[in-house]
Amino acid sequence: MAKYNIYKIEKVKESKLLEKLQTVGLSLAGQKSVNGFTLSFYFSKEPEDIDIWWADLYEGYFGLDSKPKNKVYFGVFLISNSSLSYAISMGKSHFYLKDFCDTDFGINLAERIADNNLKLKNSKLFGGKKSKTIISYQENSEFEYDSGESIHYVKAKTIDKDKWGEVASFGNSAQLHLEILPDDLPELVQAIDEELLKSPKIILPRATAIADKIKIAELDQILVQEILNSTNAGLQPAEATVSGVDFVFLGKNQYRFILDRQGQDVEGELNFSVLHDFINRHNIDLATNINKLKIKVSDEHNKGYTKPLKYFLDYVDDERHFLRDGDWHIFNQNYIEFLKKQIDDRIVFENPNINFSNSVFKQWRNDLSDEEKGCSRLC
Structure with a gap:
């Protein structure tokens, strides 16, 4: 077959x-x-x-x-x-x-x-x-x-x-x-x-890709500050990604940072310490080069590919923007409606006599568990 x-x-x-x-x-x-x-x-x-x-x-x-x-x-x-x-x-x-x-x-x-x-x-x-x-x-x-x-x-x-x-x-x-x-x-x-x-x-x-170039540029600069300051715990090299229907696990690979003709091999894991070292060693202005800095990846068979730095970053902000395979995305309205329906269904199931309203929704949101609160800022 x-x-x-x-x-x-x-x-x-x-x-x-x-x-x-x-x-x-x-x-x-x-x-x-x-x-x-x-x-x-x-x-x-x-x-x-x-x-x-x-x-x-x-x-x-x-x-x-x-x-x-x-x-x-x-x-x-x-x-x-x-x-x-x-x-x-x-x-x-x-x-x-x-x-x-x-x-x-x-x-x-x-x-x-x-x-x-x-x-x-x-x-x-x-x-x-x-x-x-x-x-x-x-x-x-x-x-x-x-x-x-x-x-x-x-x-x-x-x-x-x-x-x-x-x-x-x-x-x-x-x-x-x-x-x-x-x-x-x-x-x-x-x-x-x-x-x-x-x-x-x-x-x-699911989410949809952001096409507005002005918004993308704005998000890029926010990302630059997060990289340089390393203050956001949600910003980390992704452990795995999906390319088509193929899972690409990054932990067993070798890496090399590339910017124009400058390059530097990564010893050990891909992390912000080695990224900062590359930026400082080559005096790179990340604000103007965020979309030019790339990483070459090769596995144990030395099969490799080269992708922008953003492709390897796992980042989400407080306004529902996030990086997926190097491109900016945002949760679309269908996704938000899906989350609302989940909460609405749960209210109706446990409280069949209650009509759904904004006030009920807000009270219910306050009662969510820590794992469920992820949807509260989206709804």
Whole structure:
């Protein structure tokens, strides 16, 4: 059974995506037309040799004239017509596709084709002691959420296993397990696009990206002060993130700070102490370089990627703004209404004769537990 990790590409960004694929070493290996779609396969024909981090440690035991290196192949299968563009990720290409895709696509699709049978979820939590969580569920567990929770990833059974596969994963992308060939993908993406036009069957609490450039610049400067002062306990390098439907755990990686041609390897964990050292050593004005400072990450196989500093920061302010994968987000009205409904339902359940009102809501909010108070400043 084939596994397809599907991204919905924003059509206006398709040309920029093709430029990016070329710059990272992908070239067009094959192309054909099927049912009005152009199917294009981009492949890393000659990936660079990559150093293996443990080769230095065990160099004296190899018995070789030179240290071994790895080759890491990756690819992208693009399904495109005049109005639609979807991409299938193979290998590390999910790191590149994420910058050109509709980041809400996976969760939007989950709200329409996932049934109420949850297997795994990843979310961000606000107002309690936990920041992020990855939870695995027993068989036949229904969707449930904590107050102050924003869903980033779910794995669940689907409503139609013949059409969508028995189990699917949803994040920025959607991963479906289907017995179909690549030439059948145009029919699949058309079915997906039709499904996205329907009303959702479930509602998942989440946030929306901030597009206002002035607001983004303002939040960036607030973030700069938090980084330099290190006073906010909620500001810390994220331990894990989701790229498409792939979990990326940061604890086992090696890091290198990069700004223009300046660089510095990180010894041990990624933290603010080493960040401050890099800023001070190179006399960096963080206020003007907050979006230029990057971090290169490589794992034990020396597979790597480079992302802006903001991508690695876990931060939320008192006005519901937070960083998700380096971009500013805010809890949308649907999310706030969801939290209000949770409290309203709880009031009605425990006090069926009470009518919901602002005064009742305020009193109820004051009675919430510490974990539940995360929603109080959102409602």
